[in-house]
Amino acid sequence: MKSIHIELLIAKHLRNTVFKNSAVFIISLFIGALLFFAAISGWENYNSQNETSEKYQHQSREDWLNNPDKNPHRMAHYGNFAFRKSTSLSVFEFGMEPFFGNAIFLEAHKQNTANFSEAGFSNSIMRFGEISIAMVFQVLLPLLIFFLGFNSVAAERENGTLKLLLSQGISWKQLLFGKILGVASVIMMLFIPAVLVLIFVWMLLQNFTLSTDETIKMLLFILFHFIYLLFFCVIAVLISALSKTSKKALISLIGIWLLFTIILPRTTQAVGAYIFEAPSKVQFNSNIEKDILKQGDSHNPNDPHYKAIKDSLLRAYKVDSVQKLPFNYSGFIMTEGEKISSKIYNQHLEDLLQIYERQNSFSKAVSFLNPYIAMKNLSMGLSNTDYDSYIDFQKQAENYRYNMAQKMNALQIKYISNKKPAATDKPLTIDKDHWADIDSFHYEPKGILTVLKTEILSIISLIMWIILLFVFIKIAAKNLKAI
Template identity: 35%
Template structure:
């Protein structure tokens, strides 16, 4: 019998034992049903949320364009809401969306934070994890693999079959490989409903095939890694219960403790100022920049002289444009630069936190998987940051257009009583969010993949070594 035939025979024997074990079979069926349920429920939730956000975005756009004749500066303060659209793969991995908020109110002279995060409106159970395919595959399916694989080799040792199998010409490596293939097939079968949902998203053109393929590959490697770890511990442990205790301990540390402890440590090492602290600092710096409403302010007094010299006049009443509109444009430019500077500082701190967490992925591949999964699904922190940056660029262009109307279409004399036609609001551009390309920065994908490769190589090397030791034990 060839080596391949021996390996497949061992794998088939593992499947036969699973079919005879009602508890293991029932657990596998329940896990598969849970993955399927998570995929269907999260897909429906994503569809409902996407429709809701699109509806409200269209409603506020219509309300903005339907405003009556107004002074353009009134429209600056009227503002505009923008909603972050959900990416097609958000149903698979919700990522940080539940924590970051999805709605921004854009107005002049201010840069607001995103509101309506689900965590702030839900119970504390949401912080444990939402029922998404990613959560089930990351957290719960490894427990099933542990339950099925912990006795795969130790069972043979305790029953006395291990020495008999090895004495019949089956090498230790062939035995471990066959059992690994058997349990890997079960793990991939449990994952299949989520994989089919992902493939369907790519087939309909909603998601990028490359992103779908990368997600399926990453989760398959992750589950196979757990299978290999289960077979390895079972081959080392003298008793099945010892293997079970060790594997459960590894699961608790690697899946529960480390991924939830490391972000807290990163926040301690790289503290992010609170919103209140940032607002106080911004107001302090804004006071130092100058007050556009104070005619005696040094900066804007100098600005007035520069404008008069540029147009070669001596009074602001003689300017061909409305000086108040120019002041609004200059004030918005100064405050926007200030907002951008503080936002950049916050993003730099968050990037430092993420880098620290990424280094800890070598302690727990779950961290690497989550980073990779959220990145490909477009639900990671960088994607949220990109939404904020696009929204801020749109806000500045919108306010700039309104202030330009103020400067060019409103007379300085009787400024406050002037009204512009409502048709001006309908011609303004609407917010059009473009999701970030997950492959734009390959380093963010290569690092998690390197972590997977490192862990798989380590476990594979240990399996090969243990297989040789088993083979020598019967000589």
């Protein structure tokens, strides 16, 4: 109890000393204003994007249902749209969302990528990233922590009070933990109000109807950011204790901040992309087209692959022309063509995703050297704004597209005659009521278990860093000198 009392007294003294500096008030107010601006910006961005997605998803659905009687294959080419709605936590962590599209046009025989990203319609300032609450937590608060803690021990050494403290029976361990607690208590004056506002906004966005999955994500978002900030509190005090002067401590801490938040992230991304080079979009699409042409062209009646299918059908049904088959031959061929093109596309996509997975694995491995990367990856995963969430959206949209195209082909097989109408006849169509058989697209975000599985390395990295730093404190407590 006595030990804890001493550490609390040291923490209280540091907190009182910090607030004697008017610069701390100014910086704290500035960061508080940034947090407020980030919350407003995130709120507006979330509402704007989701209102737009809902509006055009509804309009796309209405356009689909309002089509007149038509040939099902024409409907498959008419296509549909898939829109991706943001999750409530994306208000606080924009992640990669502004740079990835949130809408995909879905049509038969063709796989499109997401379009209409926010960054695509923004100026150059937007492309450097927006101010989000997560960015303030992950980049600016650590810098403030370093500003608060750089002289926590070094100043005591410079003015001679360190020897006095140690001579009064205070151990290095008590001193270090007291200083860490003091820095943490100051930073919590910003963090806790921001978290309370964050929780209120998050609940408001969901009309106070909370799901277990989203609640766990929110709690983990807060918990890991708390651990992350605690890490920087420990770093600040340790570097201050190891430095002879406050100036050297400040220079060292600024160097660490630059390394963690700017240099290593950018270097890691560039090195990963260089080692595991991915094909360009043009090359990717060209490779798919080449493989599809090798397999056969379903729109070419003389294509060897599809001619062989036709001959086998004629033999199986013992007829001499496709017009005599008991089902629509063209629809059958389109079904086969869709299977082949989708299979080839998915094979190429998996190959591409494996390259990206290697790039991301490299980045996650570097998180053991840089807690900022670990926190950023985890934050984006919990907010559903990471790369994996984008790919998950692409896959959900592709599954929907494939099922839509095949359902249209099945309707053609069942209801469209093989006999071509005369020039004066009505075109071969089916009733428009069949369009309602295709459900509207609904994007389902990743669940918490999937997120934790994906970001397990980031979680281990953050926990490892905290454990390692407290081990360093014990070692430092035995070896540090007052002079």
